Amino acid sequence: MSQLSWPISTFFRGAELEETGHGFVESLVAWAKSSLGGKGFAHGIHPPENKDDTRDLAIEPFPLPELLTIPLAQHIGKPSKPVVGKGDKVTRGQLIAEPDGFMSVAIHAPVSGVIRKIAPAPNIKGKMEPAFFLQPDEDASQEMPAQERFDYQTATPAEIIAAIQQAGIVGLGGAAFPTHAKIKVPEGKSADTLLINGAECEPYLTTDHRVMLEHADDVMTGIEYLLKACGAKQAIIAVEANKEDAAETLRAAIRPGRPVTVEVLPVKYPQGAEKMLAKSVLGREVPAGGLPIDVGIVCVNVGTTANVGRLLPHRLGLYERVVTVGGPGVKRKGNFRIAIGTTLRFILETVGTEEDISTVVMGGPMMGNAASSLDIPITKGSTGVIAMTQQQTGVMIDRKEYPCITCGACVDACPMFLNPSQLGLLSKNGRFDTMASDYHLMACFECGCCSYVCPSKIPLVERFRVAKAAIRSGGGKR
DSSP: OOOOOSHHHHHHHHHHHHOOOHHHHHHHHHHEEEESSSSOOSSSOOOOOOTTTTTTTEEEEEEOOSEEEEEEEESSSSSOOEOOTTOOOEEOOEEEEOOOSSSSSEEEOSSSSSEEEEEEEEEETEEEEEEEEEEESSSOOOOOOOOOOOTTTTSSSHHHHHHHHHTTBBBBTTTTOBHHHHHHHOOTOSEEEEEEEEOOOSOOOOOHHHHHHHHHHHHHHHHHHHHHHOOOOOEEEEEEEEGGGHHHHHHHOOTTOOOEEEEEEOOBBBBTHHHOOOOOOOHOOOOTTTGGGTTTTEEHHHHHHHHHHHHHHGOOOOEEEEEEEEEEBBBEEEHHHHHTTTTHHHHHHOOOOOOOOOOOEESOOOOOOSSOOOBBBOOOOOOOOEEEEEHHHHHTTTOOOOOOOOOHHHHHHHHHHOOOHHHHHHHTTTTTHHHHHHGGGGGOOOOOHHHHHTTTTOOOHHHHHHHHHHHHHHHHOO
């Protein structure tokens, strides 16, 4: 497998266009629908969806590996703090690491077994970070013991926020931002709308789609907890038009008299970004450097909401999640409920792969990252495992970067109205501080639109990530 670390959006376009025949006319029709047909946001792109292989496949449980690797850092914020050690026996659902501060969440054992060690393990960014190595018991019951009920109707907002943190729930759409921190409205601000993000605009991924179809009641229960916690008066579930069946299922699940509606949006990337969604659904502009709460919105992923509704009533922890396993290199594609800590190697050996598999992407092809090792485990933020073949990645391996021709395609595509062309030139020259101060680099959320449309095949997002990392480490000046 190739050793890649950048988003594959830089080559995704060429390979997918060739395979699907998606071309100018289709793009023009999609643009017309989104721009003239009603709600939406300016700019963005229409990559091929590639969701047909898995959208109709029901969620299945996935086998357990012989050893799980459970990182202590699975979320944005401070890593969790271990409460068990080497040699300890644990039961499924048991707390094994507690939150270490407000921007931290709990971790629970995905299976009953023995903690073999706590040692460094590779993460998706190529770093080695501490992790539990948990060996499941072959003959132990994996049944969960009954827990005391936790009801949103009697719980206070503070109790719900604390319960979400103790359940270890983070943004399951890929961001892994602690959910309790997101729904705790800062002093001096208020939320009028809870916006549930069911857009799932990334190609290949269908986890949220299946969750909406199969766990609509959990979504509705989760909404009740979240509404009470954040104080919003209404909830809107935003779904893209390629998931009409999910929208109908959700509408049928809305409880009588509840302030919940479903909005169907045009198919467009990156519709699922919080700021784009706020604009598409409510017409509100989140200010640069701001958050949705600055315009009265709390935005939560629909898969996260379903887990709030599934786990909190029973005081359970998050130790497994739904993951799309697909791509042209996978033989048995599907949406699987996989234990946190299951490695890519075990997943791919179980589903089978083509002989010419060359790259494995965690997440979607636009914002995900190519894995540098198959020993990387599934974490709470893992939305997909997409295996590419040499035919697909050959576009990148043989790619040649050409000079920027200032065509403006990246400017037209950027949903944040930045100037990726200029940012790319500044990055090439190491002028990171200028990128931030004069060209709003930090407003970029790395959606990959610019790299996707660049005819010169310039890896713009990769350069922006390098620049951001340099600025955050204090090395912004050349």
